[in-house]
Amino acid sequence: MPRITEILLLGHTHHDVGYTGSPRVVDRRHRRAVGEVLDLCDRHAEPGPEQFRWTFEVARPVLEFVRTAPRRDVERLAELVRAGRISVTGGYLNMTQLIGEHELDASYEQLDDLARAGIRVRTEQHGDVNGIAWGAVTAMRRAGIDRLVMALNPDHGRPPFTQPTGFWWEGPDGEAVFVWLSTHYGIGEQWGIVDGEVKTAEQHIARFVCELESRADYPYGVALVHAANDNRWPTARFLDVVRHWNATHPETPMRTATVDEALDRVLPTAERTAAPTVRGEWSDWWSHGHGSTARDVALYRSARTFALTGRVAHALARLREPVPVPTAEVIGYRRGPVQLRDAAELSADLAMVDEQLLLFDEHTWGSWESYSSAGSDFTHSHWNAKAGFACAAHDWGRDVAVEGMVRLLGDSGGGGPDTTRVAVLNPTARPRTEPVSVEVDLRRRVLLARDVPAFGVAWFDLPPSPRPGPPARTIATARYELTVDPRRGGVASLVERATGRELVDGDAEHGLGAVVVEQVAPGSDHPMVTRDPKHFRPEDPGPEFVLALARQEAEPTTEYGPGHAAITWRASGPHLDEVRTTVRLYDDVDLVDVEVRVTKPEVFAPESVFVAFPFDVPGRHFWLETAGAVFRAGDEQLPDTCMDWYSIQHAAAVVDGAGDGVLWGSFDAPLVQVGDVHTGRWARELRTPTGHLNSWIMNNLHFTNFRAAQGGTATFRYRFAPGRGLDRADVRHLGRAVLQPLAPRVMTGPTAMRGSAGLEVEPAEDVLVDLAPGADEAEVRIRLRAVRDSDVPATVRWTGPGSVELEAGPAGRPGGDDGRGAVRVVVPRHGVVDLLARRS
Template identity: 55%
Template structure:
């Protein structure tokens, strides 16, 4: 070893050590304080004060209100190498979609405008990130990634520290430094200037690196930071003490940019490995600790995308005269229309709240140990409010967008009534929608219809009649399937694709499709996580064993039918789940199947897991999983030693090989276990004994900032379909995009434009298109869903909109923006 680089930073938690309401604003104050520390400790020697802002958000917030002098101090500090700002918005979980990735990276433009270059992205604590983050980083010029993993509840893909090239699905690469846990900065006495302890610990660390044959670097990178530490210059004493004692091995402070310059150059000379695949996060099991709020967050981002599309289409078509309400009511239309600036403001608020919720800090450091404390409840209230705020504002935007797009472009639109459905995507769709409709003066009911809606278009259909009660039966048949239900086994025991005659369910399964499974640790378990410390739910302690109960019932299923569908409903119960009502719908046209599970789930303390099972038939299954910006094959397209017991998906899973080929999707719950239930195996290789996809709704297998209780009364929704022609990476991604951007439906009475010019994009089935108002017009962001390059063409079917020349080239998994503009300025909102 020839040198030691000491990296000063604070680990950014939005909460944990204090309420997220307090922490978020204090991190902005940290920027001011760091600038003062730079001024107070001038010089450029090895013990100069150097600092890295671990994430970009506090610096972006600082720049919103900073004086010209403070902006110059920041710019000067970065230019001189005393400061670095990294490109990650926050330390994010795998909840993020590619839409949120883009939102976070688009925000970096404000740093460029301030003269602050961003070259590196740094994460702490989080044990994985989506494969699609590689091309997303490269699109904004970031080609280095630092992951300071927390090894609790999982493994790192290689021994920490080390470097490798991470290759994205498109072939681009980022140099990745797999660092030590950032918390060593406090544990080793560095941030508090315990110079003797720091010397002892750092010396032992260097000796370990020197002894490793797989460490081709002459530099040791050491973190000087911990959770939400208020910056001080105390760690400079460690540098001075060390250099006085060890002149043969100099230490100097560094920024992450300087450190990566050194380490990347050495990695190039050493020809370090190139690896491809998903970095699946072991800590993602925490997504199942708060099932209801995660579902709210996922619904909020779908509403946000829908709102952006309908509001953008309304602008391109030109405002009509939307129906306005006279009461600010949840079930009513808008009382006024937002201005363009107001839309931009509210959309930005939704973006911000989505990113804050998807950040990795779930609760406080006493949430698990003191679940009833006022602080624990206050902290979770602050965190959950991020999801609910995003939902409230996004839903309101989406309602306004629907009313505006219905009347857009036609000031004399005829008043009509029915169920209004908008398609926020660039391809024609025929899908079920479920909508609340009025019954009498004050009553409501839920109605479901199968609706065809053109790309970026709307449809108005009659309010569906209430389904007819057929009676009790165990078998239904409609469209492409025949279904048999046995409540004693929890659900569907036979699912026949009538087009092929193939049985889609595994005959070996002890439970049916849609069955609710409850796993609990036996009361007499002696596993270390039970008798010693919940932190021992860890690869070093395989297990624990679980007792599984299958939700079962003895009442006969109830069958209903309408013009569009046939449904079957059954009720079961299991320990800790006193009631589960499951409804499966088959549609007379098309091959989609919807399954809704309504749980009554009282609060329970103590380790348990709740699953909804889908035991598909496959003797030699391969599972294709949708992550942000990519689809990967479980096990074979993953980084080594990343999570194979469970996965956090976006929406879709493909099951293929040796039996039924199925596209499956979860609307509300991101966690799945595939090929069986593997909790506690800590497997290095996925051993898929069957073709099952198990939706892991809830668990409380945690020890710190996740909820100790388990509850989540509500409805959890799934959609799936047999694909006899086969399942591909691209079809999984397209299925997931449809679930992310569902058809928007609402009972409606108001003007409906007679002529609705719209945007046409080709090839529509291979491209996802997101519309959004931007200062100069409407941005159409095109995403290539596949691994082959293609050319996209865009056409506006009416007059008055300028569409730049086509075709638009899209690289494999590539993204391109096209700016659309009305020939005349957008009309003012109608009050």
């Protein structure tokens, strides 16, 4: 128990894009605050313990500053960073676990602008949010960041260790970052520090120092104290606290510091005392907020699908020899482009979509009065701004994707009849056979797109309209036989015909695809209900919840199309006006598709809505996809992180000890509860008595900033299939297939593109491949991501028309040229390799 010999006061603001004010207003003010910090550094430049020092908690406002400010001001900033007066951290914003690996890449790649301005970034700082995706460790290290400060909010969750302390967090690839698990940044205001209330601050800081000195597990001789709170405008008032403290406590001096300097101070102790090393997901207790805005989260996920599809289509079109591109004469949603972007405009639009996605990923969500004044103008306007990020990303992402498809398909110029067919693009590196939904005459039809080549296009006749069958509770295809039980609200039996294997747990209370409402038990005296919703937290276990099933209202209907059959039932339940569920089976693929459309009124009492998937998998465990990684729920997690619920990317698997089980994907809803319904248990150990996987589509179990209620109609889509010997790589591939599904487009007239575009990657089962248009009209960026627990030797080859030069970039270990115009590289375990392709 070493004596605290020094106190470091860290001046910063906690960066919320909203909360205290409209996101529109707050975002601009944060950008302008950078200039204010420079002026404060000039006004309080006298060397000494109370010299003004500042940390920019996130990179976004500084990035905007270096891009737009006069050069002399950018140089002032860079000089202050070099002098140790200012730290700029590497996280774009304080992010939720919605963020995917592509958005992580987009955020860290922007740090190059800081490097070009002479600003070194050494640390990432994350505030408020109670978790961060495991794959972020690998992404941080790739960006040259090996230190992370997590200033967790103590409300509504648990830290993995006692705050404050230090530990090493090992990523999926075995590389680690040092984590300083800090106190909550909000003590800066609670203790009177940011307002210069010297007496109040003195009392709190003295008590804090005593607590640290009494801890046997705190070997650090320094105390780090935050001078910050939500969206605080930069001031120098906290310098008065330093002066007062040093005048009254000369035995324990205090000085201002940046976060970089603070970590420089504690790291040697962490290394000397062998701070613990932990490995796994930092599962966020606050991620249930993603279920407070189900419709908007689904739109956001659709937006990034469009953006990624557009990148691939533009990239492939760029590598192939130029062909005429037809344009439309009406600016319309279902039409092609009226103009084509040049390389600069395309790059700018894709960057703008990335920005909008990142702003939606950001943790603030709604206003501080979302619960206390759910109907206020501020609450409404604030959410309009937040949802606008997803809407903008969707609109521009879709527009880019449509133009990319039109560019890739081209115009053969060969004349001939105007035949209407369906072009299906495969935006991934593996051949695929999957169902796609095609819009014909404003109605959706299902097409089983067979053998669509990797990075290629296959053509199909327009699918016929499905023919209705008789009302029935059972349907069958060559692969499956399915039976619906109205008493269980969904599928009671789904038998794999070739093996006789039953996929649905016969003892489950709810059928597969059933919609279940969860409410607080009647008469509950839990303080969450009787006092304040803030008491939904680990310190107040509970409350007790009861489940109510959406009951079927009539006999299910059936329909049949070429190679597929579907069954649909309607139901209603507590606070559910209508539920319409469709399950579709196929003859030629093992995939099962489920679509659930929910219509409900707004409800302000605590509630949750689930879609049940009670799989029959004995001896089970769950693999879950997070950003850039797959983790085993309960086992590969930091201590005391959330096990009641998880926010996943798109895929999961429930498997037995041999890896036999079910692969499951969710297009629209990220939240799951595994093995059971766990709401209110605040578990320290994951218990999975069943193989059930519950999609948690909606809830309002919050006390601030998330939506207090949600109503209207939303649709949730799922896809699953049985598998054997499943592992992490299978989950990653399914997640990519759901994120980047086969992309259909109905086309009339002759086109130039069919078959493979010409880009080949081997072995496609061991890597994921990202494509994006590069800086000019001839350049394409290729990124290979390893999905195995070992290095992956890979080959990239161009076999299409024209000449394309391939070159291995700096990220990874190049393996040379194979002598046939291909490039061989070694993709490190769970890492990436970048290549450039250029049409010559």
